Amino acid sequence: MGHNGAGKSTTIDLILGLKAPDGGTATILGMEAAKNRKQVFERVGVQLQSTRYQANITVEEACMEYASLYAHPADYHRLLKDFGLGALQKSFVSKLSGGERQKLSVVLALIGNPELVFLDELTTGLDVVARREVWRTLKQLKEQGMTIFLTTHYMEEAEALCDRVCIIRSGKKVVEGTLEEVITASGKSSLEEAYLCFMGEEELL
Amino acid sequence: MKRFLTMYRVEQKLFLRTPDVLIFNLMMPLVTFLIITMIAGGKDAADSGLTYLQSAYVSLSTVGICCSAFMSIPITIVESRSQGILRRMYCSPCSPARLLACDTIASGVMAVLSTFILTVAAVGVFGYRMQGSVLVYIGVWLLTMASMFSIGLMVASLCRTTKSMNVATTVLYFPMLLFSGATIPAEVFPAGFRAVARWMPLGVGIDLLKSVSMGCYDKMAVPVFTLTAITVFCGAVAVKTFRWE
Numbered sequence: 001m002g003h004n005g006a007g008k009s010t011t012i013d014l015i016l017g018l019k020a021p022d023g024g025t026a027t028i029l030g031m032e033a034a035k036n037r038k039q040v041f042e043r044v045g046v047q048l049q050s051t052r053y054q055a056n057i058t059v060e061e062a063c064m065e066y067a068s069l070y071a072h073p074a075d076y077h078r079l080l081k082d083f084g085l086g087a088l089q090k091s092f093v094s095k096l097s098g099g100e101r102q103k104l105s106v107v108l109a110l111i112g113n114p115e116l117v118f119l120d121e122l123t124t125g126l127d128v129v130a131r132r133e134v135w136r137t138l139k140q141l142k143e144q145g146m147t148i149f150l151t152t153h154y155m156e157e158a159e160a161l162c163d164r165v166c167i168i169r170s171g172k173k174v175v176e177g178t179l180e181e182v183i184t185a186s187g188k189s190s191l192e193e194a195y196l197c198f199m200g201e202e203e204l205l
Numbered sequence: 206m207k208r209f210l211t212m213y214r215v216e217q218k219l220f221l222r223t224p225d226v227l228i229f230n231l232m233m234p235l236v237t238f239l240i241i242t243m244i245a246g247g248k249d250a251a252d253s254g255l256t257y258l259q260s261a262y263v264s265l266s267t268v269g270i271c272c273s274a275f276m277s278i279p280i281t282i283v284e285s286r287s288q289g290i291l292r293r294m295y296c297s298p299c300s301p302a303r304l305l306a307c308d309t310i311a312s313g314v315m316a317v318l319s320t321f322i323l324t325v326a327a328v329g330v331f332g333y334r335m336q337g338s339v340l341v342y343i344g345v346w347l348l349t350m351a352s353m354f355s356i357g358l359m360v361a362s363l364c365r366t367t368k369s370m371n372v373a374t375t376v377l378y379f380p381m382l383l384f385s386g387a388t389i390p391a392e393v394f395p396a397g398f399r400a401v402a403r404w405m406p407l408g409v410g411i412d413l414l415k416s417v418s419m420g421c422y423d424k425m426a427v428p429v430f431t432l433t434a435i436t437v438f439c440g441a442v443a444v445k446t447f448r449w450e
Contacts, residue, residue, distance in 0.1 A: 016296055018450075038298045046296035052288035056222040061215045068211040069299040112297070 007171035008151035045114030051105045053093040060089040070112035079107045082137045099130040119150040155192045167198050174198045216307040230319050234268040251392035262327045263414045267387050269319025273312035274353035275378035281308045282361035283370040291449040301449040337420035345417050349410030352432040355439035362447040381407045
């Protein structure tokens with residue numbers, strides 16, 4: 001978690017090898033993504049902020065294309081159904097609403113049956129119902145053993161999905177731990193208050 | 206291979222769904238051929254030794270190549286890059302190169318389809334018969350396609366933004382289409398102009414295809430070398446300077 005511009009997406013880019021670091025290394029599943037791209041991304045799913053799609057592509061075609069990238073893809077028909085997109089398979093991606101497109105990008109992140117998935121502000125732009133649908137599915141996947149790394153602005157999302165949170169500010173880690181640990185460390189009573197406290201915005205409390 | 210074909214099939218469908226590809230790549234050569242043939246089909250095209258029908262068939266068989274090389278390929282690649290599609294593909298076990306390969310093949314298939322439609326009209330309806338060897342013609346046509354595609358791929362690699370790509374494709378596409386003899390028969394140009402057309406890469410291909418279509422194989426060395434050199438040079442620049450982001 002962190003403000004706009006705190007470095008959340010940059011952190012993901014660095015871990016995934018999309019950006020070269022000024023210094024240091026990052027490893028996922030014991031490997032550096034930039035050096036072991038094939039092995040890493042066979043096991044790691046990614047939803048980047050604002051993914052765009054080819055013009056004139058349908059939902060089903062986008063799924064077919066992404067499934068073709070993996071050795072053992074998941075059944076995308078089932079994933080689409082789980083995310084409430086089952087009826088939209090033949091629709092053009094360009095005709096989807098913002099929320100539907102966002103859900104599709106999560107489907108595509110999960111299409112490779114990943115052990116670990118990176119979700120960058122996955123529910124930004126989703127309405128309450130859609131957000132709950134996405135949460136429900138992610139919780140199920142979490143229970144099945146998938147690790148989720150997500151960035152978010154929403155406290156209730158962190159509370160609903162996260163075992164551990166990390167708050168960053170201007171590219172630096174401010175605090176990290178379980179929800180309880182973070183709240184306790186701040187001396188406040190809720191995650192939102194703890195967040196504002198660590199961000200130095202206490203006058204807003 | 207099966208996975209590659211799945212992606213190729215989707216990309217090919219996307220091409221067939223794009224209206225400007227259908228109009229410029231598939232329709233334009235056919236329509237131009239019908240017009241030229243109906244106006245002057247049986248007349249001799251200047252001192253070329255060909256009738257306008259024979260000359261137009263050869264020239265227009267390269268329009269599909271021109272559209273694919275200087276419009277489809279750079280536009281598809283630069284847009285996939287600027288919209289983050291290649292960036293997203295990078296985050297998969299497959300390299301973004303697969304998408305580029307599928308798009309290049311799909312563009313090639315469009316050029317083949319364009320020439321096939323033209324051939325059906327020319328041979329089936331207007332009774333066109335080639336004097337030279339069809340196999341040699343196909344070989345030279347493929348070489349012309351490879352060299353034009355390598356120019357298109359080089360443009361896609363060198364242009365970092367959609368804006369610069371639009372300028373580059375316009376500067377390449379329209380002059381090649383209009384002045385290399387691909388659509389307007391080079392035979393109607395004044396002599397000075399024709400010399401310029403001959404120096405354009407596509408003009409080199411068209412001249413070579415015309416001689417092959419007449420069954421003249423004695424002056425092939427220089428143009429074949431030129432087209433091969435273009436393919437090797439531009440292909441190498443395209444690969445060296447390519448950025449997926």
